[in-house]
Amino acid sequence: MAFFNWLRQIIAPRNTPVSHRPQHLARRPAPTESHPLPHSVPSVSTPAVKPSPKPVVPAPDPVQLGPTATLVVRIVDQRDRPLQPALILTGYQFGPVHGELPVIDGYILTDIQGFTQTFLSEYGLMTLIYTKEQGQPLLTYYLDYDNGQLLKLPDFRRGILGAPYASIPPEFPNYRIFQAHGDHKGHFSRHPNQMTYFYRRDDWDTVQRVHQFMELLTDHVVYDAPAGNPYNYQFPATSIWRVFVIITLHNHDEWLNLGGDQWIPMTDVERRDGPVQPELPHHTWTPQPFDRLGVVDYVPHQAVTVFEEPYGESNGEIENGATLEIRGRIIDDQQLVWYQIGPNTYINARYTHLLPTETI
Known part of the structure; x- marks a missing residue:
């Protein structure tokens, strides 16, 4: 037993703190003003005690997360051509992969081959495939x-x-x-x-947009286009019409546009300075009773001219598709029909479409 006690003392650390003091080294109360030490008591010097040094704790070994791993990230286009140098990501096997997807100007990421969020093996390969961005149309x-x-x-x-x-x-x-x-x-x-x-x-040589008025010296057949197909009505002699366009064909024929798809040849016409009242024989129009509903059937997105009386002065315009309340009807000497749609407002029947009447 004596041998083991001796061995224990050898192995025990030398810096074990003292657990007790000798009785003669016990700390005495500090002197105060109210209790001064008597001069007759000799002071006792206390030997200095060195503080025990702290034990040195060795640093712990780093935690080994696993074998190191490497992931190579290729950045290519659709033809497998590199767009940037490959990224080399390192970590530990079965540890997370940290990284950001590259942003390449003019390209968008469309596919990822070998995608992984974990280092699965010692060496891995991932391929990012980018496609060129589509432009605006x-x-x-x-x-x-x-x-x-x-x-x-x-x-x-x-x-x-x-x-x-x-x-x-x-x-x-x-x-x-x-x-x-x-x-x-x-x-x-x-x-x-x-x-x-x-x-x-092809056959239009010149096109002039004008603001003119022409008086018809004779009755004129009206066409749907220059040298086109005729309508089944005529514009009467001595009537005055606004001209919007004058065109000249390859054969030097001139045509007048009177609004919409209404064309007449520039023959037997005479220019006027304005929409003056033509000298027509006085005529008293007496409309026949005609109670129907209709709609304006003219040119899409355009308006048709209405008159104070047949062949009279303009009384305004009505948009295509507008509903009409027809109060009377006039059939002139050329068998053209005019509808009365107001006290002093008439519209040519060719620009209207009658609605069917309701049967009881």
Whole structure:
């Protein structure tokens, strides 16, 4: 037993703090003003006691999370061509993968091959596949320059961002290209582009937009287009009409547009300075009773002129599609029908459509 006690003393640490003091080293009360120490008592010097040093605790070994692992991230386009250098991500097997997806200007991420959020093996491979961003579309319109009508539906084209485009106007029967607005060449961008091609009829040499008045010296057949198809009515002699367009054909014939799709040849007409009252023989119009409902059947999005009396002065305009309350009817000497739609308001029957009557 004595041997083990000796061995224990050798192994025990030398810096074990003292657990007790000798009785003669006990701390005495500190002197105060009310209890001064008597001069007769000699002071006793207390030996200095060195503080025990703190034990040195060795640092713990780092926690081993597992074998190291490497993940290579390739960044390529759809043709497997590198867009950026590959990313090298390191960690521990079965540990999380930390990283951000690269943002490449002009490209969008469309596919990921070998996607993982965990280092599954010592070496891994992930491939990020990017596709070029699509640009905004190019819209192309094809219009008749003189009436604004579409010759075909607009074209809608798209391409990758930055790719070039070139627009070539198509051919239309009986038309020729007249004007073009917009950039017919360019690159698809983040802003939409627009191209408009205007066409004019092949046989139209010149087109003049005018504000004139013409008096018809003879009765005139009215056509749906210059040298086009005739309507089944005529405009009477001595009537005065507003002229909107004068065109000249290849054969030098001139045609007058009297509004909408109403054309007459520029023959047997005489220009007037304004819509003066033509010298018509005085006529007293007596409308026949005619109680019906109708609608204006003229040109879409346009208005038809109404008159104070048949062939009289203008009394305003009525929009196409408006409902009419017909009060009377007049049939003139040319068998043209006029409807009375107000006390002093008449409209030519060819610009109206009667609604069916209700049967009881």
